Amino acid sequence: MVQEKARSPHLVLAMLLLVYVFNFLDRQILGILAQPIKADLGLSDTELGALGGIAFALLYSVLGVPFAVIADKTSRSGVIAISLAVWSGFTALCGLATGFWQLFLFRLGVGVGEAGGVAPSYALIADYFPPHQRARALSIYSLGIPLGLAGGAFFGGWIAETVEWRVAFITVGIAGVVIAPVFKYLVKDLPRPAPTAAAARVPVSAVFKIVAKKPSFWLMAFAASCSSLVGYGLAFWVPSVMIRSFGFSLLEASQYMGSLLLVGGTAGVFAGGWLADKLGSKDRGVYARLPAIAWLICAPLFATALLSDSPFIAWFLLVIPNGLNLLWLGPITTAIQHLVPQAMRATASASFLFINNLIGLGLGSLVMGTMSDMMTARFGNDSLRYSVVAALAFYLLAAFLILFAVKTLRKDWEDEPQQA
Structure with a gap:
């Protein structure tokens, strides 16, 4: 195991990116297919919001920590490969669901699988790339979010129009199961140095103790959670807003959403990592300041676009915040890596991720869906549009919280004593 030759960092990053794309393909397929699923299974917006959020996030958030500990102490690449196979299997099963509770249980299963994917991936990237390249590498990995969301929108909408919504889940699920053994073969863990291996035996409680004493951890976690609450909710519900308030067909909504995510999302994610690497070496506070600026711009642009009467004008207004709302990924995930020693990174x-996903992913689509149901009597089809706009206030709260982390991050940051 330790004897195995390490792969090229770029090959490892490419494979991790591919797995992450599959992670978000599944999530966006549910969002883009929300209306046909709602009609077929007779669901409310609240039930749809629960399927897009808490059904997935519940076990995904809770099991992320034990799976990360296993990854830190055994094989990070092995945990990722098994996770991919498990979540892909449950994704395929989603296509066989006949009611709300069955689909809810299958979504729980998807969450169990995906719990072992992201934290070990962050740690592998931190192992393979030196500190001055880390934010960029993590940003390239995070391109899996807009690429997966855009792919889910394009692919899910096309499948639903040409065949039916169930086929989209089954196809993506089978593809993920096939890729899992290929990933395990191509991606190897780096041998960990002696001091790090000893540190790996430190109990989980010790890792919690380290991060709990660092104010920047809490500020970044809750700020990212507020941002994710809006971001995940928008990704899930904006296709439905396009159908209900702008009169789009399912295929038109999928193409519209996919193009926004592909153009804006990829630019924003990469820009965040590039800027953090460029400016962060001089001032660690940059890793917190960049997301704050991005979130402050996001809220008014999203609101103006979603309240517009013109889909054409809305596209140009939406493309900028669709990039800026993902800009935080490179800077914040890099900063988290530097709050602890190497062996504790995945944990x-x-x-x-436990805090970010339980709040952001768990509540985003559910909060918006519940508000939509509450406003339906007054606003009809536009109730969803107004519930989405109201939730944008969480971007302002995110910016407020992260600005307090600018100072504390400079103090909490741990530079690596050894050469990477």
Whole structure:
């Protein structure tokens, strides 16, 4: 195991990116197919919001920490490969669901699988790339979010129009199961140095103790959670807003959403990592300041676009915040890696993801869906549009929280004593 030759960092990053794309393909397919699923299974917006959020996030958030500990102590690449196979299997099963509770249980299963994917991936990237390249590498990995969301929108909408919504889940699920053994063969863990291996035996409670004493951890975690609450909710519900308030067909909504995510999302994610690497070496506070600026711009642009009467004008207004709302990924995930020693990175990342996903992913689509149901009597089809706009206030709260982390991050940051 330790004897195995390490792969090229770029090959490892490419494979991790591919797995992450599959992670978000599944999530966006549910969002783009929300209307046909709602009609077929007779669901309310609240039930749809629960399927897009808490059904997935519940076990995804809770199991992320134990899976990350296993990854830190055994094989990070092995945990990722098994996770991919498990979540892909449950994704395929989603296509066989006949009612709300069955689909809810299958979504729980998807969450169990995906719990072992992200934190070990962050740690592998931190192992393979030196500190001055890390934010960029993590941003390239995070391109899996807009690429997966855009792919889910394009692919899911096309499948639903040409065949039916169930086929989209089954196809993506089978493809993920096939890729899992290929990933395991191509991606190897780096041998960990002696001091790091000893540190790996430190109990989870010790990792929690380290991050719990660092104010920047809490500020970044809750700020990212507020941002994710809006971001995940928008990704899930904006296709439905396009159908209900702008009169789009399912295929038109999927193409519209996919183009926004592809153009804006990829630019925003990469820009965040590039800027953090460029400016962060001089001032660690940049890793917190960049997301704050991005979130402050996001809220008014999203609101103006979603309240517009013109889909054409709305596209140009939406493309900018669709990039800026993902800009935080490179800077914040890199900063989290630098709050703990090397052997604890996956566990520290999982602690961050636990808070971010339970609040952001768990509540985003559910909060918007519940508000939509409450406003339906007054606003009819536009109730969803107004519930989405109201939730944008969480971007302002995210910016407020992260600005407090600018100072504390400079103090909490741990530079690596050894050469990477």
